[in-house]
Amino acid sequence: MPTQNPSREQILERIRSGLRAPAPALDDRPFEAEIFEPVTDPLERFRQECKANLMECHLVADSNAAAQTLAQVLQSLPPGEIYVQDDPALRRLIVASGARRPVRWSTQAAPAESSQATITLADALIAQTGSIFVSASCGGRGASVVAPVHIAMARQSQLVPDLETALHNATADQRLEKNSYACIISGSSRTADIEKILVQGAHGPMRLVVIVETD
Amino acid sequence: MPRKVSLFVPCFVDQLQPQVAVDTVKVLRRLGCEVDFPEDQTCCGQPAFNSGFWDEARPCAERFLRVFRDAENIVCPSGSCTTMVRVFYPELLSHLDRSGEKKSGAQHDEAVALGRRTFELSEFLVKQLGVTDVGAVFPHTVTYHASCHGLRELKLREEPIKLLRAVKGLTFVDMLRSDECCGFGGTFATKFEAISAAMGEQKANSVAVTGAEYVTAIDPSCLMHVQGIMGKKNARAKTIHLAGILASES
Amino acid sequence: MSTFATRPTPAGATPSAETAAQKFLRDAAEKSADLVHREIIRKNMESYDAAHQRGRARFKDWEAARRRCQQIKREAINHLDRYLLQFEERVIARGGHVFWAATGDEACAYIRDLAVGRGVKTVVKSKSMVTEEMHLASALEEQGIRVWETDLGEFIVQLRNEAPYHIVTPAMHLNRQQIRDLFREKLGEDIADADPQKLVALARRKLREAFFAAEMGISGANFIVADAGAVAISTNEGNGRLSTSLPRIHVAVTGIEKVIPRLVDLATLWPTLATSGTGQPITTYSTLVGGPRKPGEADGPEEFHVVLLDNGRSNLLGNVEEREVLHCIRCGACLNICPVYRNIGGHTYNTTYPGPIGSVLTPHLRGSEFQHLSYASSLCGACTSVCPVNINLHHHLLHNRRDFTAAGGIKSSERGQFRLWKKAMLNPRLYALGGWMMRRSLRVVYGLGLAGSIFDPMRAWNRKRTPMPMPKSSFRKLWRKGLNKE
Numbered sequence: 001m002p003t004q005n006p007s008r009e010q011i012l013e014r015i016r017s018g019l020r021a022p023a024p025a026l027d028d029r030p031f032e033a034e035i036f037e038p039v040t041d042p043l044e045r046f047r048q049e050c051k052a053n054l055m056e057c058h059l060v061a062d063s064n065a066a067a068q069t070l071a072q073v074l075q076s077l078p079p080g081e082i083y084v085q086d087d088p089a090l091r092r093l094i095v096a097s098g099a100r101r102p103v104r105w106s107t108q109a110a111p112a113e114s115s116q117a118t119i120t121l122a123d124a125l126i127a128q129t130g131s132i133f134v135s136a137s138c139g140g141r142g143a144s145v146v147a148p149v150h151i152a153m154a155r156q157s158q159l160v161p162d163l164e165t166a167l168h169n170a171t172a173d174q175r176l177e178k179n180s181y182a183c184i185i186s187g188s189s190r191t192a193d194i195e196k197i198l199v200q201g202a203h204g205p206m207r208l209v210v211i212v213e214t215d
Numbered sequence: 216m217p218r219k220v221s222l223f224v225p226c227f228v229d230q231l232q233p234q235v236a237v238d239t240v241k242v243l244r245r246l247g248c249e250v251d252f253p254e255d256q257t258c259c260g261q262p263a264f265n266s267g268f269w270d271e272a273r274p275c276a277e278r279f280l281r282v283f284r285d286a287e288n289i290v291c292p293s294g295s296c297t298t299m300v301r302v303f304y305p306e307l308l309s310h311l312d313r314s315g316e317k318k319s320g321a322q323h324d325e326a327v328a329l330g331r332r333t334f335e336l337s338e339f340l341v342k343q344l345g346v347t348d349v350g351a352v353f354p355h356t357v358t359y360h361a362s363c364h365g366l367r368e369l370k371l372r373e374e375p376i377k378l379l380r381a382v383k384g385l386t387f388v389d390m391l392r393s394d395e396c397c398g399f400g401g402t403f404a405t406k407f408e409a410i411s412a413a414m415g416e417q418k419a420n421s422v423a424v425t426g427a428e429y430v431t432a433i434d435p436s437c438l439m440h441v442q443g444i445m446g447k448k449n450a451r452a453k454t455i456h457l458a459g460i461l462a463s464e465s
Numbered sequence: 466m467s468t469f470a471t472r473p474t475p476a477g478a479t480p481s482a483e484t485a486a487q488k489f490l491r492d493a494a495e496k497s498a499d500l501v502h503r504e505i506i507r508k509n510m511e512s513y514d515a516a517h518q519r520g521r522a523r524f525k526d527w528e529a530a531r532r533r534c535q536q537i538k539r540e541a542i543n544h545l546d547r548y549l550l551q552f553e554e555r556v557i558a559r560g561g562h563v564f565w566a567a568t569g570d571e572a573c574a575y576i577r578d579l580a581v582g583r584g585v586k587t588v589v590k591s592k593s594m595v596t597e598e599m600h601l602a603s604a605l606e607e608q609g610i611r612v613w614e615t616d617l618g619e620f621i622v623q624l625r626n627e628a629p630y631h632i633v634t635p636a637m638h639l640n641r642q643q644i645r646d647l648f649r650e651k652l653g654e655d656i657a658d659a660d661p662q663k664l665v666a667l668a669r670r671k672l673r674e675a676f677f678a679a680e681m682g683i684s685g686a687n688f689i690v691a692d693a694g695a696v697a698i699s700t701n702e703g704n705g706r707l708s709t710s711l712p713r714i715h716v717a718v719t720g721i722e723k724v725i726p727r728l729v730d731l732a733t734l735w736p737t738l739a740t741s742g743t744g745q746p747i748t749t750y751s752t753l754v755g756g757p758r759k760p761g762e763a764d765g766p767e768e769f770h771v772v773l774l775d776n777g778r779s780n781l782l783g784n785v786e787e788r789e790v791l792h793c794i795r796c797g798a799c800l801n802i803c804p805v806y807r808n809i810g811g812h813t814y815n816t817t818y819p820g821p822i823g824s825v826l827t828p829h830l831r832g833s834e835f836q837h838l839s840y841a842s843s844l845c846g847a848c849t850s851v852c853p854v855n856i857n858l859h860h861h862l863l864h865n866r867r868d869f870t871a872a873g874g875i876k877s878s879e880r881g882q883f884r885l886w887k888k889a890m891l892n893p894r895l896y897a898l899g900g901w902m903m904r905r906s907l908r909v910v911y912g913l914g915l916a917g918s919i920f921d922p923m924r925a926w927n928r929k930r931t932p933m934p935m936p937k938s939s940f941r942k943l944w945r946k947g948l949n950k951e
Contacts, residue, residue, distance in 0.1 A: 007567035011721070011775045015546045018782030023543050023789075031536065033529035035733060049746075110764035113677060129736070129747045140763025141710035145703050145750075163732040163747075171728045176693045176755040180559065180765055181709075184735075184751040189703035192743070193618035193636055194644055194661040196512045202617060203669055203676070204703020204750065224940050226890075230900035231933060233940035240948060252944050257896040263883050265844065267866030267875070271887040278891060367846040396804045400843025405925035407490070407841050412929035413497035413808040414843070443930020 039161035042127035043214070046159060049130025053187035054200060056209040057130075066153065067096035069211050073151060074099050074117065083111040083147060085120040085139030093153065094119075106139040117149035118142075123182070124169065125154050125212065128162040131186040132210060133170070135179035144185060150205040156214045218344065220248045221286035223333065225296045226258035228435050235435050238462035239292045239336055242349055245462075246340070255282045260307075261299040265401045269307060276304050280325055288343065289333040292458050294365025294433045297338075301330035302368050335365055337433055337457060341374040347381045353463045354384030358427035358452075360418065360441065361394040362434035375433050375457055382460060388425040395421070399440035415444035422452050429455050468784040469828050469836070469872070485815065486837035492813040493841070502638065506807050509637050513801050516744025517851075523736075523746055530737050535855040537730045538792035541691075545782065548691040548724045549773065555694020559756030561769040565721075569599035572772050576683070576716055577604050579770065583714060585610055585680040589672075591698070591705040592616040593685025594632050594795060595718050595774055598817040598830075601683070613675040615704035617668055624651045630811040632818065633742050633797035638810060672704070682708035682766070684754075686719035687738065687794070689771070693728040695755040696771060699738060699748040706750050715766040717754065721773050722791040728753075734794065741796035741853040777830040786864055787829065792854040793822050799848035799858060805841060814838065821848035825861040833874055839865035900939055908935045 039045050043059070050057035056073075060066045070093060074082070079101070084090050086107040094103060104112065111118055120143050124133040132152045134144050144150050160166050166184070169175075175182055189204030200206055220243050224236045243250050260275030279300065283289055291297045304326035340346055357379060365371045379387055398404070398414025405411075418441055422430045430452050432438055438454040445452060483491075496502055521527045541548055553563045566572035580588065588610055590596065602612045602623075614623040618635030622628065624647055629635035636644070645659035652671055656663045684705055688697040696717045698705045709715045725734065731751070739745040758765030781787055800806050800820030811819045816827045816835060824838035839862050848858040869875065889895045903922075910921050917927040926932075938946075 005565055007571060007775070008565040010567055011565050011773075011779055012546055012550075014775070014779035015549075015721075015782060018779055018784075019543060019545065021783065021785045023539065023785060031529075031533055033526050033532070035524060035526055035530045035533060036736075037525040053749075106763040113673065131747070131751075136759065136762045136765065141706070141758075141765045143763065145706040145710065163735065164729060167729045167732050171692065176695050176728075176753060177559075178759075180754065180756045180759045180762060180769075182695075182753045182755075183706065184747070185749065186747050186751070187749045189701065189749060191617045191665060191702045193616075193621070193634060194639075194641055194664060196509050196634070196637075197661045199661050199665045201669070202665055202702035202704070203615065203672065203707055226896070226900075229940040230904065231936065233936050233938065233943055236940040237943060237948065252941070252949065254941055254944070255893055257890045257893055260890070263886065265863065265866070266840075266879070266883065267863070267868075267870035268880075268883045269867050269870070271883045274887060275890050363843070363845040363847075367850055394847075396843050396845035396847065398804065398843055400845070403840070403843045407493065408925060408929050409490075409494035409497040410805055410808055410841065411843070413503070414804050415930075417503075417804070417808070439933060440930065443926070443933065446931030447929065 036128065036162065039127045042159050042161045043156060045127040046125060046130055049127065050210060053130045055130060055187055056207065058209070058211045059214050060211060061214060063093070063213060064096065066211050066213050067093055070119070070151065070153070071097040071099060073209055074101065077116045077149060080116040081112065081114060083115040083118045083139070083143060085143060087121055090119060090121065090153065106143060110140060111142040111146040113146065115147040117151055118144065118147045119151045119153065120144060122152045122154045122158065123175065124166050125159040125210070126163060126166045126184065127159060129184075129186050131184045133166055133182065133184050135175055135182040137179055141181050144183065145204045148201070148205055149207045149209065151209040151211065154210060154212050156212055218248045219287045220250050220290050221283060221288065222250055222252045223256065223283070223289045223291035223296065223300075224252065225291065225293045225435065228292065232435050232439065235292050235456045235458050238456065238458035239290070241462040242336075242340075242458060243290065245350060246344060246346060253282050253286070259296050259299045261296060262401055264299065264303060264307060273307055276307050276326070277322065280322070280329060283329060287332065288339065289329070290336055290339045291333065292336045292433070292456065293435060294335050294362045294369055294371065295436060297333055297335040298364040298368040300333045304330060335369055335371065335433055337375040337378055338369065338371055341377055347377045349378065349381070349461050351461045351463050352383040352465055353460045355429055356386040356388055356427040357429045357431055357460065358388045358390045358422060358425040359393055360390065360397060360422075360430055360432040360437060362432045362437045363396050365433045366394055371433070378457065378461060379431070385460070388427045390421050390425050390430075392421055397437045397441050399436050404440060411440070412444060415440055416448070419445045419448055419450055423450060427452055429453055429460075431455050431457050431460055433457050468780050468787065469833050469868070485834045488815065489813060489837055489841065492815070493809045496809045496813050502810060503808065505638060505640065506810060509634070510801055510807060513744065517740065517798070517801075520740035520744040520746065523740070530733060531853050531855050533733045534737050534794070534853050535792065537725055537734065538794070538854050539789070541725050542722060542782070542788060542791050545721065545724065548726055549721060551691040552689050552694055552724060556756060556769070556771055559694065561756045561771060563771045563773065565773045565775070567775050569774065569776050572599050572718065572774050573601055573604035575772060576601060576718070577608055579714070579716070580605060580610055580681055581608055583680065585714070587675060587679040588612045588681045588683055589615050589675050589679040589708045589712065590619075590683045591685065591700065591708045592619050592635075593683070593718055594817060595685055595720050596683065597629065598776065599718070599774065601718070613672060613679070615672050615675070615708055617665065617702060620668060620672065621647065628812060631797060631800060632795055676707045676711050679712045681714040681716060682712040683716045683718065684709050686717050686723055688731065688734060689719055689724045690728050690731070690753070691724055691726050693753065693755060695728070695753040697731060698752045698754070699735065699750070700752070701749045703750060706752060709752065709754055710765060713766055714768045714770070715754065715757075716770045716772060718772045718774065720778055721775055722778050722793075737853045738794055738796050741798040741851065781829050787861060789856050790825055790829070790861060792856055793826070794854060796853055798851045798853065802847045802851045804845065804847070805843070821858045821862070825858055825865065828865055828869070833869060833872075836865065836869045836874060839869065897939065897941065904935045904937075911935065
């Protein structure tokens with residue numbers, strides 16, 4: 001939709017003329033101080049932060065254990081369809097888990113309101129904040145937010161120590177050129193808008209489960 | 216060599232709460248200082264400055280520089296007045312040219328230098344004289360209100376408390392939210408009296424919860440306001456300036 | 466140099482016989498005396514204070530975080546044109562649209578025309594103070610478009626037809642029973658025990674219908690990232706995610722000052738924002754949107770529009786002393802710590818942005834009608850001490866006061882008073898005489914029991930406080946009488 005936008009030039013001109021006066025000098029030396037404590041044991045830190053975030057974090061030894069854990073999680077859910085990111089690894093995993101549920105694959109359609117859970121991969125795990133880094137390639141935007149339960153399958157090799165590393169990597173591999181969206185998720189959906197009391201499960205998932213295959 | 220101290224007495228202390236200055240003199244002399252009072256002083260200009268009347272405040276600042284030009288150490292029993300001189304005089308006496316760049320002139324530099332020799336009382340005792348025990352006796356329970364200017368502009372957090380804890384017989388009681396503003400704020404107290412009073416009430420409640428007989432601070436204006444509010448509530452506690460406690464000998 | 470806005474009050478504001486300043490004084494007096502309100506706010510803020518303290522402790526060096534955030538915003542604002550253009554280029558390259566709006570009305574017109582042109586009947590909105598500033602919801606509702614505020618707090622105040630109380634926690638002033646009653650009245654369902662869990666579940670059910678039906682989702686932006694060409698949205702509820710994933714059009718509205726240079730800058734900004742806003746290490750969803758859905762993606766909007774709003778911000782850039790006010794990341798920490806805010810609450814300000822940042826910013830964005838906010842402060846400096854980007858907020862209040870006075874905004878009577886005051890302060894004899902006269906006259910007035918009455922020159926003080934005992938002599942008199950010789 002081509003739109004006339006005459007204000008664009010006006011605004012830019014006002015900005016440029018406003019900036020002609022330089023701001024008073026501030027210390028522009030390169031920043032030395034360490035803002036965050038360095039993460040020494042990423043896996044342990046990830047586990048602790050997940051707990052604090054009210055996420056369910058399962059560390060498993062291999063893909064069989066991953067399939068078993070997934071099966072257990074699915075058993076805890078009411079019957080119904082699950083939405084799964086269409087990826088060869090996840091196709092194998094669903095078979096291995098023996099899940100007897102209708103599956104809607106991400107290549108077929110967007111997640112439905114009625115999905116009991118969504119299962120996706122992740123782009124990365126972040127130890128500092130107990131987060132999973134997902135993008136549109138992880139089954140789309142709705143996959144990590146529409147259903148009441150989101151299950152993310154990941155590997156320990158995807159774990160990075162901190163936000164800085166995660167974002168640096170995302171810049172380097174042009175994550176936002178290849179994906180229209182990305183999200184760093186650090187817990188299940190929650191709100192404290194009523195009397196500042198924390199309630200889990202606002203509009204997004206009530207449960208966020210992360211199953212990590214360790215090295 | 217006894218320290219030479221020139222007393223900077225806030226205008227409202229001079230006119231309405233002279234005991235605070237009398238006590239300040241007593242404490243300084245007890246510690247061996249030579250105290251003088253430049254009688255030409257009037258007001259540091261803060262009321263006009265805070266109300267936005269910088270043109271009216273500026274001559275007061277220039278005057279202050281003249282009156283205290285030869286003073287070695289300037290000591291003031293008020294955090295807010297000390298802040299006016301040390302923190303705001305340089306800004307008041309610099310000037311902005313058309314581009315917004317601050318131009319420092321000779322007056323600005325003089326103000327900076329003067330600010331370096333101007334001290335709030337507790338600051339002077341602890342950081343300049345290096346004492347915490349000033350030989351005071353005050354057998355009462357006392358709680359401390361951390362006046363805003365002293366705390367946030369002069370960065371005085373520990374000094375008054377160190378002095379209080381060294382007073383013989385004094386029982387120190389911590390106050391919750393001791394660093395919450397009492398609500399005085401100069402002309403704010405009358406221009407926005409309802410808000411000022413509500414803030415004062417919250418402070419008075421915090422004092423009452425401690426059960427202390429006295430609440431003290433380094434700013435007489437805070438105490439003036441809190442005393443007035445507590446009086447309306449028939450509170451048990453009384454206010455006393457830090458100098459009053461430090462001057463006390465029984 | 467004054468940059469106070471000179472435009473008239475925005476369309477929709479009813480002119481009344483009372484000035485904004487008078488209304489403020491009236492509302493402030495009422496709220497300050499409201500003990501129920503005081504208690505609600507006290508409890509909320511106590512919980513926030515504790516969370517904030519815990520949050521700060523998670524940093525190795527909190528002060529370093531503040532300095533770093535200040536540095537990032539300083540770089541962004543001082544090269545604002547460069548970074549905005551970089552952001553725009555990236556978004557357009559991916560098929561998004563960028564519209565630059567000089568005023569709130571222009572922004573509303575763009576979004577309204579887009580919605581009407583695309584046959585939008587329902588809009589879901591996630592929280593955006595900028596859209597409040599523009600009164601966007603009413604502009605769309607005038608076209609018969611149903612607008613749903615999906616952030617729970619915003620949803621609640623929308624049902625009550627009132628403005629948000631706080632920029633981060635919009636319904637802070639309400640308790641669960643009030644919310645239960647509201648839901649019963651407006652949503653037709655009664656949660657008898659007012660359990661917050663059930664109230665949230667009800668809101669979730671109702672809003673889900675809207676999420677799946679809406680043709681357009683409108684979001685704000687906490688940051689707009691120049692090198693990635695992405696809009697960054699921090700939420701906890703997931704409503705921001707749903708609003709920007711399900712509808713076929715996504716419009717992100719943002720002030721031009723929200724730009725930051727690099728994606729990696731978020732590594733410091735996100736945790737600092739979350740800590741200052743709620744005490745969390747990071748918000749649950751830190752979302753980045755760079756464009757409409759790409760071919761091959763499972764879902765996502767077909768259209769992505771970013772509306773960059775100026776509305777007075779570029780004006781503030783030219784005011785070098787005040788430029789850093791544009792660094793604000795809208796965390797709400799200054800509101801939370803402010804003792805004035807804690808006593809009068811958010812609505813009393815009657816502005817989009819309340820609290821210290823609102824008091825500093827509003828006269829520049831909306832005009833001297835709101836200048837009284839610069840004076841409604843004791844200048845305690847608590848705001849400055851918590852600002853995560855180190856804005857010297859209380860000093861800016863002083864500057865606003867100075868500039869307002871210089872522009873002739875002050876009542877002539879007060880100007881006259883300070884002229885007299887100056888004369889006395891420059892003359893020690895006059896000063897001493899004035900002081901003596903005040904003490905004498907007050908002793909007489911108090912002696913006659915007239916404190917607080919119309920005869921009392923200190924009545925503004927004495928209405929709320931017991932009168933100060935008046936000493937007989939000033940200090941300088943005592944000094945001369947013998948103190949000087951000891």
